[in-house]
Amino acid sequence: xxxxxxxxxxxxxxxxxxxxxxxxxxxxxxxxxxxxxxxxxxxxxxxxxxxxxxxxxxxxxxxxxxxxxxxxxxxxxxxxxxxxxxxxxxxxxxxxxxxxxxxxxxxxxxxxxxxxxxxxxxxxxxxxxxxxxxxxxxxxxxxxxxxxxxxxxxxxxxxxxxxxxxxxxxxxxxxxxxxxxxxxxxxxxxxxxxxxxxxxxxxxxxxxxxxxxxxxxxxxxxxxxxxxxxxxxxxxxxxxxxxxxxxxxxxxxxxxxxxxxxxxxxxxxxxxxxxxxxxxxxxxxxxxxxxxxxxxxxxxxxxxxxxxxxxxxxxxxxxxxxxxxxxxxxxxxxxxxxxxxxxxxxxxxxxxxxxxxxxxxxxxxxxxxxxxxxxxxxxxxxxxxxxxxxxxxxxxxxxxxxxxxxxxxxxxxxxxxxxxxxxxxxxxxxxxxxxxxxxxxxxxxxxxxxxxxxxxxxxxxxxxxxxxxxxxxxxxxxxxxxxxxxxxxxxxxxxxxxxxxxxxxxxxxxxxxxxxxxxxxxxxxxxxxxxxxxxxxxxxxxxxxxxxxxxxxxxxxxxxxxxxxxxxxxx
Amino acid sequence: xxxxxxxxxxxxxxxxxxxxxxxxxxxxxxxxxxxxxxxxxxxxxxxxxxxxxxxxxxxxxxxxxxxxxxxxxxxxxxxxxxxxxxxxxxxxxxxxxxxxxxxxxxxxxxxxxxxxxxxxxxxxxxxxxxxxxxxxxxxxxxxxxxxxxxxxxxxxxxxxxxxxxxxxxxxxxxxxxxxx
Numbered sequence: 001x002x003x004x005x006x007x008x009x010x011x012x013x014x015x016x017x018x019x020x021x022x023x024x025x026x027x028x029x030x031x032x033x034x035x036x037x038x039x040x041x042x043x044x045x046x047x048x049x050x051x052x053x054x055x056x057x058x059x060x061x062x063x064x065x066x067x068x069x070x071x072x073x074x075x076x077x078x079x080x081x082x083x084x085x086x087x088x089x090x091x092x093x094x095x096x097x098x099x100x101x102x103x104x105x106x107x108x109x110x111x112x113x114x115x116x117x118x119x120x121x122x123x124x125x126x127x128x129x130x131x132x133x134x135x136x137x138x139x140x141x142x143x144x145x146x147x148x149x150x151x152x153x154x155x156x157x158x159x160x161x162x163x164x165x166x167x168x169x170x171x172x173x174x175x176x177x178x179x180x181x182x183x184x185x186x187x188x189x190x191x192x193x194x195x196x197x198x199x200x201x202x203x204x205x206x207x208x209x210x211x212x213x214x215x216x217x218x219x220x221x222x223x224x225x226x227x228x229x230x231x232x233x234x235x236x237x238x239x240x241x242x243x244x245x246x247x248x249x250x251x252x253x254x255x256x257x258x259x260x261x262x263x264x265x266x267x268x269x270x271x272x273x274x275x276x277x278x279x280x281x282x283x284x285x286x287x288x289x290x291x292x293x294x295x296x297x298x299x300x301x302x303x304x305x306x307x308x309x310x311x312x313x314x315x316x317x318x319x320x321x322x323x324x325x326x327x328x329x330x331x332x333x334x335x336x337x338x339x340x341x342x343x344x345x346x347x348x349x350x351x352x353x354x355x356x357x358x359x360x361x362x363x364x365x366x367x368x369x370x371x372x373x374x375x376x377x378x379x380x381x382x383x384x385x386x387x388x389x390x391x392x393x394x395x396x397x398x399x400x401x402x403x404x405x406x407x408x409x410x411x412x413x414x415x416x417x418x419x420x421x422x423x424x425x426x427x428x429x430x431x432x433x434x435x436x437x438x439x440x441x442x443x444x445x446x447x448x449x450x451x452x453x454x455x456x457x458x459x460x461x462x463x464x465x466x467x468x469x470x471x472x473x474x475x476x477x478x479x480x481x482x483x484x485x486x487x488x489x490x491x492x493x494x495x496x497x498x499x500x501x502x503x504x505x506x507x508x509x510x511x512x513x514x515x516x517x518x519x520x521x522x523x524x525x526x527x528x529x530x531x532x533x534x535x536x537x538x539x540x541x542x543x544x545x546x547x548x549x550x551x552x553x554x555x556x557x558x559x560x561x562x563x564x565x566x567x568x569x570x571x
Numbered sequence: 572x573x574x575x576x577x578x579x580x581x582x583x584x585x586x587x588x589x590x591x592x593x594x595x596x597x598x599x600x601x602x603x604x605x606x607x608x609x610x611x612x613x614x615x616x617x618x619x620x621x622x623x624x625x626x627x628x629x630x631x632x633x634x635x636x637x638x639x640x641x642x643x644x645x646x647x648x649x650x651x652x653x654x655x656x657x658x659x660x661x662x663x664x665x666x667x668x669x670x671x672x673x674x675x676x677x678x679x680x681x682x683x684x685x686x687x688x689x690x691x692x693x694x695x696x697x698x699x700x701x702x703x704x705x706x707x708x709x710x711x712x713x714x715x716x717x718x719x720x721x722x723x724x725x726x727x728x729x730x731x732x733x734x735x736x737x738x739x740x741x742x743x744x745x746x747x748x749x750x751x
Contacts, residue, residue: 060724063719066716066719070655071657187737191739232734233734234732234751235751357742359741359742360746361738363735400748404710404711410629414631417718418747420748421748
């Protein structure tokens with residue numbers, strides 16, 4: 001897969017895609033399938049689908065620290081290990097070594113990174129929700145940030161296109177707040193969850209559904225032709241799935257692009273700058289630095305897709321200075337790096353569930369239940385905050401871990417822990433964060449990384465709206481669990497920073513006006529139309545639903561536009 | 572409940588098996604909670620290792636299935652404390668061991684040892700500090716080490732490495748939990 005491009009002396013392609021993660025993979029697929037010769041540039045090392053998943057089939061006793069984070073991991077991965085479980089050797093070597101790739105936290109930001117083929121698509125939570133109409137309209141209606149230059153209808157066919165290829169298991173519910181998509185069969189709700197669902201509808205008229213998740217419950221030809229098989233219900237997705245049971249760039253988009261024979265991938269290559277041609281007034285290519293050899297090289301293409309991840313895409317633009325773009329590439333608006341958003345998470349409530357003693361589950365569901373947004377929706381009007389949140393969570397039977405806090409030891413205690421324990425339930429909120437120009441990243445004016453690229457500074461934090469919403473996330477979770485009749489309802493509120501949702505977005509937003517936005521309605525940089533940004537950076541607002549399929553849908557739509565424009569010689 | 576009452580209750584529960592010296596030693600527990608220990612390089616001496624092994628085995632004894640000692644839990648605990656815990660927890664663990672030495676844990680009979688652990692469990696519940704206390708550390712690491720060891724896991728649960736399907740089922744009488 002890793003072509004020795006230099007030896008070929010042929011550094012010119014139809015398109016360059018910067019990044020191989022969720023949106024970069026999709027860009028490569030869409031562009032190559034439309035006939036373009038594409039170079040994908042990945043800053044990290046190569047991971048091969050299946051054989052690169054070195055921990056995937058390890059049994060519990062083969063994981064030395066049994067899922068715990070070692071002090072060495074915690075030191076090397078000082079940011080990544082802030083997220084639950086990411087410091088474990090099950091996954092830790094697939095996440096970026098933060099000590100070698102440091103950033104500066106002017107305000108603390110939990111930046112979770114995976115510099116390797118597939119990027120974070122290898123580790124994502126796989127929850128896949130369409131945005132609703134309201135998500136595209138809210139900014140304009142409420143006077144927040146700027147208006148989206150597109151509406152739900154613009155993206156709708158592309159959602160379908162993405163969902164068919166990715167393979168998303170879900171239940172059609174006919175809800176305006178959470179539009180249905182093209183689904184594979186839904187996974188079941190567990191007995192206490194089904195009880196909860198009924199109670200919520202009965203008492204609050206609030207729908208509850210099973211999570212919509214990018215795991216194949218019933219693979220179709222479009223999946224099996226890429227070698228993907230049904231989910232095996234191991235729930236060890238984050239290690240990489242040797243069955244291709246969940247979607248990632250590694251299992252889906254990159255193999256699809258490779259089979260066109262039009263994709264080349266360059267690994268270990270950090271794109272340091274976009275090369276701007278002052279005469280032709282277009283970007284001509286990119287300059288890369290090999291992360292191991294420090295060698296630099298230039299690659300050229302008619303169009304460039306930036307999919308480096310929101311923060312790195314913005315940093316690359318800011319670092320690409322020319323006579324035309326003295327303030328950073330495409331940054332006439334001064335919005336590049338600003339409006340950094342995420343979803344807040346880490347708060348909610350848990351409870352013990354009485355009864356359902358006979359109900360049990362075979363297999364591990366790599367999924368949760370989902371409670372769509374109900375705040376500031378319909379007749380609900382909150383005065384303390386704008387927008388809303390969804391909950392993810394679920395019920396499970398306690399395992400031996402309950403023995404840690406429960407009293408007892410000895411033979412009976414030991415035997416008791418071998419039986420499925422009582423059920424418990426937990427729900428946690430995913431809250432929308434509003435665009436705010438003061439939440440941003442920028443480049444440090446002096447400090448550079450080991451490749452001589454200015455270091456990224458994070459300068460973002462929750463504001464009053466987020467804290468007020470958080471209070472309600474907790475209070476509403478308690479109210480709902482209590483109403484369902486569960487016992488020992490306990491709120492939780494883990495201190496987190498922005499970033500921990502791993503949904504960083506907004507740093508090169510789309511908009512109608514080049515004075516206030518970076519990208520137009522087809523994700524083209526306003527002032528340099530042959531460069532497209534289709535990762536999270538493009539987002540004008542954040543919604544409260546998980547963003548990946550929206551990034552992929554925007555990418556597919558932009559790629560279709562780009563290729564048509566190229567054919568018409570408009571680009 | 573004060574310390575005296577706790578000890579009395581433990582003794583009653585166990586049928587009054589505590590010897591007077593043990594009770595006195597336990598009564599002096601407070602004096603034993605601040606030993607001068609260094610955690611620069613965490614390791615246990617042979618007495619400490621022995622205490623850890625005996626406590627782990629009391630938590631998960633050998634029955635008709637393997638026990639903590641059989642599956643290497645004592646060495647696992649030491650490795651985990653060294654690799655995954657920071658100085659305050661390591662210190663807390665060493666202090667707990669020092670208390671056990673003070674009450675001459677290794678010289679007690681099994682019932683007396685159980686009594687000490689019951690007392691320890693009750694005492695631990697009253698602790699509110701941020702640093703994980705000794706009992707919680709040793710109990711958690713014993714359970715983790717045992718239930719994720721190959722022999723401990725397979726003896727305790729129905730191990731399914733590749734379920735292949737997801738099914739809502741009804742629990743059969745005495746059915747063991749699945750482990751994956």
